[in-house]
Amino acid sequence: MARHNPLSFQINVEKFSFASEEEKRGTNLMRPNSTFFVDGLKRFVKNPVAMVSFSFIFLLLILVFIVPLFYPYSFDEVICYRYVSRPDASFNYLQPFAYAPLELEAREAGAFVFPHIFGTDANGHDYFIRVLVGARTSLIVGFFAAIIVLIIGGTIGALCGFLGGKFDLIVMRIVDVIYSLPDILIIILLSSSLAAVFDANADGPLSQLGSGFVAIFVVFALLYWVGMCRLVRGQVLNLRKQEYVMAAKAIGASTGRIIARHLIPNSMSVIIISAALQIPSAIFTESFLSYLGLGVKYPTPSLGSIASDAQSYITIAGDPKLFMFLIPAITICLIVLSLNLLGDGLRDAFDPKLQK
Amino acid sequence: MNKKLAFYLLKRLLLGVVTYLVVISVTFWVMQFVPGGPWTKERAMSDAVIQALNERYGLDQPLFIQYLRYLGRGLIFDFGVSYKYKGREVTSIIFDCFQFSLTIGAIAAILALVVGLVLGTYAATHQNKFFDRAIMVLTTASVAMPSFVISLILLYVFAVNLSLVPTSPVGVDGIGPYILPVIAESLYPTAYITRLVRSSTLDTLGQDYMRTAKAKGLAPRRILIKHGMRNSLTPVITYFGPMFASIITGSLVVEKVFQIPGIGRYFFLSIQNRDYPLIMGTTCLLALLLIVFTLLSDIAYKIVNPRVDFD
Numbered sequence: 284m285a286r287h288n289p290l291s292f293q294i295n296v297e298k299f300s301f302a303s304e305e306e307k308r309g310t311n312l313m314r315p316n317s318t319f320f321v322d323g324l325k326r327f328v329k330n331p332v333a334m335v336s337f338s339f340i341f342l343l344l345i346l347v348f349i350v351p352l353f354y355p356y357s358f359d360e361v362i363c364y365r366y367v368s369r370p371d372a373s374f375n376y377l378q379p380f381a382y383a384p385l386e387l388e389a390r391e392a393g394a395f396v397f398p399h400i401f402g403t404d405a406n407g408h409d410y411f412i413r414v415l416v417g418a419r420t421s422l423i424v425g426f427f428a429a430i431i432v433l434i435i436g437g438t439i440g441a442l443c444g445f446l447g448g449k450f451d452l453i454v455m456r457i458v459d460v461i462y463s464l465p466d467i468l469i470i471i472l473l474s475s476s477l478a479a480v481f482d483a484n485a486d487g488p489l490s491q492l493g494s495g496f497v498a499i500f501v502v503f504a505l506l507y508w509v510g511m512c513r514l515v516r517g518q519v520l521n522l523r524k525q526e527y528v529m530a531a532k533a534i535g536a537s538t539g540r541i542i543a544r545h546l547i548p549n550s551m552s553v554i555i556i557s558a559a560l561q562i563p564s565a566i567f568t569e570s571f572l573s574y575l576g577l578g579v580k581y582p583t584p585s586l587g588s589i590a591s592d593a594q595s596y597i598t599i600a601g602d603p604k605l606f607m608f609l610i611p612a613i614t615i616c617l618i619v620l621s622l623n624l625l626g627d628g629l630r631d632a633f634d635p636k637l638q639k
Numbered sequence: 640m641n642k643k644l645a646f647y648l649l650k651r652l653l654l655g656v657v658t659y660l661v662v663i664s665v666t667f668w669v670m671q672f673v674p675g676g677p678w679t680k681e682r683a684m685s686d687a688v689i690q691a692l693n694e695r696y697g698l699d700q701p702l703f704i705q706y707l708r709y710l711g712r713g714l715i716f717d718f719g720v721s722y723k724y725k726g727r728e729v730t731s732i733i734f735d736c737f738q739f740s741l742t743i744g745a746i747a748a749i750l751a752l753v754v755g756l757v758l759g760t761y762a763a764t765h766q767n768k769f770f771d772r773a774i775m776v777l778t779t780a781s782v783a784m785p786s787f788v789i790s791l792i793l794l795y796v797f798a799v800n801l802s803l804v805p806t807s808p809v810g811v812d813g814i815g816p817y818i819l820p821v822i823a824e825s826l827y828p829t830a831y832i833t834r835l836v837r838s839s840t841l842d843t844l845g846q847d848y849m850r851t852a853k854a855k856g857l858a859p860r861r862i863l864i865k866h867g868m869r870n871s872l873t874p875v876i877t878y879f880g881p882m883f884a885s886i887i888t889g890s891l892v893v894e895k896v897f898q899i900p901g902i903g904r905y906f907f908l909s910i911q912n913r914d915y916p917l918i919m920g921t922t923c924l925l926a927l928l929l930i931v932f933t934l935l936s937d938i939a940y941k942i943v944n945p946r947v948d949f950d
Contacts, residue, residue: 459654460654460657460658460661463654463655463658463929463930463933464658464661464662464665464926465662465885465925465926465929467885467891468662468906468922468925468926469665471891471906471907471910472665472666472669472670472910472922473669475907475910475911476669476670476672476910480672563783567785570785570787571785571786571787571891571892574785574787574892574895575891575892575895575907587785590787590788591787594787594791597791597795597799605795608791612785612788612791612792615785615788616780616783616784616785616788617783619783619784619785620779620780620783623779623782623783624779
């Protein structure tokens with residue numbers, strides 16, 4: 284048997300074998316192992332602003348997705364047709380918790396009439412349910428716009444980072460051009476044109492959604508992916524240079540394994556947070572388009588379109604209804620505010636580069 | 640000027656030209672796919688009249704020829720006569736409406752810059768004191784407000800209810816009608832600049848050279864202005880250029896709420912009216928301004944901050 288030469292550089296392979304169960308039990312654990320995710324979650328829970336925003340969004344989601352399922356009025360229902368077969372103006376512009384004369388009669392007769400919590404609007408719809416469904420529309424627009432940006436920008440950015448070379452060069456020049464396009468201009472142009480296209484064939488499935496709705500998705504798909512693309516590309520390029528990726532390559536890990544085990548977990552938090560911050564920006568864009576009359580198509584409500592309709596109620600002589608404008612307006616502000624704060628909170632908790 | 644800077648400028652200039660061409664092309668082709676033309680109005684016209692109008696304005700020619708002519712006109716900034724406002728040159732319409740947007744926008748931008756700088760620096764030097772907290776809360780809240788909400792509330796409170804400013808449109812009654820639009824347009828950039836300045840000043844205050852300046856006995860004001868400002872202003876420069884361009888081209892919403900006959904308003908109306916020359920004119924102006932100001936602020940950024948690579 285050859286004696287071990289103390290000067291040999293040959294590595295003793297036994298030193299790299301897995302620890303036995305007994306050895307593992309022998310190590311003195313001061314506290315249970317923690318992962319990156321658990322650490323981040325702990326930081327997140329300790330941040331009061333983020334938690335308040337999170338609770339607000341959570342409650343709002345429950346409210347807008349569950350309450351309309353069993354709410355006695357629907358968002359496009361004209362209330363007066365429950366009582367008479369012709370339009371009845373006494374059902375319009377009701378104050379909060381007020382009843383129309385016919386509803387009072389029904390109550391006298393012993394029937395239960397569900398109160399109009401926020402009153403009714405100019406067309407005799409129940410305003411509370413319209414605000415709820417409007418908030419739902421706005422949240423859905425924001426969420427899907429963010430998903431679109433994430434998918435398109437993420438895929439192209441990852442490809443650029445991986446492939447490099449000519450592909451990367453060409454795509455990055457296109458990204459540069461798109462980045463400097465005036466976005467408001469293109470949004471208005473596209474949504475006005477889409478509005479005209481939809482008016483021409485009003486029965487199409489997309490037409491029901493409304494031009495602004497589709498235009499926002501088209502614009503996000505065409506323009507706003509570039510920010511995400513740059514971010515993902517930068518992440519991939521940066522991570523590929525890290526030592527642990529080189530180490531993984533050196534011990535023969537496949538590209539798929541490197542992507543799944545090293546690149547995705549390490550870049551995911553930054554990417555998802557950035558996508559989450561797209562949601563308030565999309566909600567902003569939607570409300571802006573709705574205000575200009577390019578948003579969702581009546582009777583579908585969105586917070587922007589409700590607020591835009593309600594601005595005419597402000598100036599009704601003798602009986603101004605400021606609250607009808609303020610309710611959707613404040614709801615937009617609160618949603619955008621809490622989403623912004625939530626995004627900041629997530630960034631503080633999960634972005635490893637910001638940790639002290 | 641060194642070689643690297645010259646190369647960078649050339650590259651940016653080229654990018655600007657390409658962007659400009661892309662904007663013109665996108666505008667042209669998007670408008671082509673829209674059903675209905677400039678002559679679709681409430682009262683129908685006879686085919687002969689439409690034919691004559693198309694011939695007169697060159698709309699009967701093949702699309703590609705129209706496109707090339709369009710490009711040519713965009714490059715020399717001459718867009719011909721408006722379809723909707725008969726007999727008026729597009730450039731003169733744009734000149735007339737641009738002055739309102741420019742006045743309001745420029746004042747709003749400068750207001751935002753000054754107020755943002757003062758508030759941001761103050762907040763940073765008084766970190767975690769009451770005013771810092773208050774400023775942070777206010778700015779966080781105001782970036783979450785859509786501009787139509789801000790504008791309408793301003794209009795309702797100060798013009799309708801309190802009658803502090805006249806409700807008449809701009810152009811009459813002196814400076815009164817300009818006040819609210821200026822505030823409405825400057826609120827968002829003010830909040831944004833304040834936050835930018837605060838965080839970058841906080842960054843700068845922690846630097847070693849600031850401590851050195853303090854150690855050698857300079858007055859605090861002098862340290863802040865001479866040593867701090869130059870470094871903490873760099874992010875503001877990047878933001879200010881594009882912001883200035885977009886604010887002087889008029890906010891569509893603010894111009895709608897306050898009934899300002901500005902360029903944003905005309906751009907919106909021209910699309911509704913299919914007034915191709917006017918759409919073209921407004922688009923070109925908006926795109927050009929945005930490109931030029933972005934370029935200027937990028938160059939200024941590189942000059943102020945020599946550490947940045949020219950890549």
